[in-house]
Amino acid sequence: MNRPRALAVLAASVALLAGCAQGGGAPARSAESRPAGAAAGTPVAPSTTAPVPAPAAEGTPPGTLLVADFGADTVSFVDPARGAFASVEVGTAPYGLAVGADGRAWVATAEGVAVVDTRTRTRLALVPYRTASGPATTGEYRGGGMGIALAPDGRRVYVGVNVPGGNGTLEVIDTASLKVVDRVSVGRRPFDVDVSRDGSEVYATNHDSFDVTVVRTGDLTTRRIEVAPYGTEGGLGSWLKPHYTAVRPSDGRLLLPFEGERLVVVDPRTGRFEIQRMTADTHQHGTTITPDGTLLTVGTGPIDPATDHGPSLTVRSPDGTERVFPLDGPHEDVAVSKDGRTAYVTGGFTRDGYWDGLTIVDLRTGDTHRLAAGSRPLGIAVL
Numbered sequence: 001m002n003r004p005r006a007l008a009v010l011a012a013s014v015a016l017l018a019g020c021a022q023g024g025g026a027p028a029r030s031a032e033s034r035p036a037g038a039a040a041g042t043p044v045a046p047s048t049t050a051p052v053p054a055p056a057a058e059g060t061p062p063g064t065l066l067v068a069d070f071g072a073d074t075v076s077f078v079d080p081a082r083g084a085f086a087s088v089e090v091g092t093a094p095y096g097l098a099v100g101a102d103g104r105a106w107v108a109t110a111e112g113v114a115v116v117d118t119r120t121r122t123r124l125a126l127v128p129y130r131t132a133s134g135p136a137t138t139g140e141y142r143g144g145g146m147g148i149a150l151a152p153d154g155r156r157v158y159v160g161v162n163v164p165g166g167n168g169t170l171e172v173i174d175t176a177s178l179k180v181v182d183r184v185s186v187g188r189r190p191f192d193v194d195v196s197r198d199g200s201e202v203y204a205t206n207h208d209s210f211d212v213t214v215v216r217t218g219d220l221t222t223r224r225i226e227v228a229p230y231g232t233e234g235g236l237g238s239w240l241k242p243h244y245t246a247v248r249p250s251d252g253r254l255l256l257p258f259e260g261e262r263l264v265v266v267d268p269r270t271g272r273f274e275i276q277r278m279t280a281d282t283h284q285h286g287t288t289i290t291p292d293g294t295l296l297t298v299g300t301g302p303i304d305p306a307t308d309h310g311p312s313l314t315v316r317s318p319d320g321t322e323r324v325f326p327l328d329g330p331h332e333d334v335a336v337s338k339d340g341r342t343a344y345v346t347g348g349f350t351r352d353g354y355w356d357g358l359t360i361v362d363l364r365t366g367d368t369h370r371l372a373a374g375s376r377p378l379g380i381a382v383l
Helices: 003-013
Strands: 065-069 074-079 083-089 097-099 104-108 112-117 122-128 144-150 156-162 169-174 179-185 190-195 201-206 211-216 222-226 254-258 262-266 273-277 283-289 295-301 312-316 322-326 334-336 342-346 357-362 368-372 377-382
Touching: 065 097, 065 104, 083 122, 083 368, 097 144, 097 377, 104 144, 104 156, 104 377, 112 144, 122 179, 144 201, 156 190, 156 201, 254 283, 254 295, 283 334, 295 334, 312 342, 334 377, 342 377, 357 377
Parallel strands: 144 190
Antiparallel strands: 065 074, 065 377, 074 083, 097 104, 104 112, 112 122, 144 156, 156 169, 169 179, 190 201, 201 211, 211 222, 254 262, 262 273, 283 295, 295 312, 312 322, 334 342, 342 357, 357 368
16 A cells, blocks of 8 residues: 555544544444454354363363453463363453463453463462553553563563553563562553563553653663654554564564554664565554564554455565465454464454454465454463
8 A cells, every 4th residue: 555645544534543543432443443244343253163171180281372351351271273161260351461481371451460370270369550540441442451571581570551541651560479569651552562582671562652662671761762654643543553563583673563564673772773565565463473583463454445455464584575364354463383383363353343263374374264262362372
């Protein structure tokens, strides 16, 4: 899509296409978020599957998927072959999650960070936020935890807390005491939180302020890096904002995909960046990266249905070549199997048009199939 033209369309229709903008209520439904044949405001359901019996009592099998049920107050444990087999109550509207080597999962909810033992499938604690973010509600604009990440040594959890109508905070949880030990101001609506390879920096990707906040973990000093390859025209009503970030293993650069057209590669030390071409031509959200540097990015659908492409999964090799796999309906986030052969894409989506399940993508053949799982699943991890 020609982006100057898109910006002109955007300026003319920003009141209707509030996109992922911050606001007090749900924005008007747009063609971006409605799969073909879906009625406005109606979740899109996958084909149903028979209930899956829970695994034997010895624990949760390796390769099980853990998803945050944004449409409920639970996380679901999912057998990638057959579907969900268990759930654990964690708190209102869980968003992101992170899993440590000890098997504990840290889940960002509207109420606090839930701590879940994934082996026994029990909630161990709920760590309340120190930031006042309003009542525990649901929906795209709710206050509370969004992006979350675990330090490499497992001693700290970093969670981005959204404060509706203002700047958010990054809260620091000590994993031994299960208490918030520090907090620092970041930008508006911290969709994603990532940690550098050596644990010395945390990166909060702030959707509504067009930026990444770099936080030094030693003294909690911060630096703001604006990431706005299309400019900031439209402000809170703009669709052209950062959503999720991946930290490149080879050099620690930050990779932020935009619109299936531009990949912004940021040096977090200097704030300088370069822009590389992408090919999916679709509004992009969830992002992850494999140890070899392969980037996977979820396309949620078009801004302009007349010219842009539909939902997809982009798989970008370290050399910049891309494969784009079409998806049926909007999706939000993605995780990859340990062997790198399979991607799991959540159907929750932060806007309307979500559905209760995952799309499983064979990255060798491109074959896809849907799997019923969870309730509007957003964050995902492979156990």
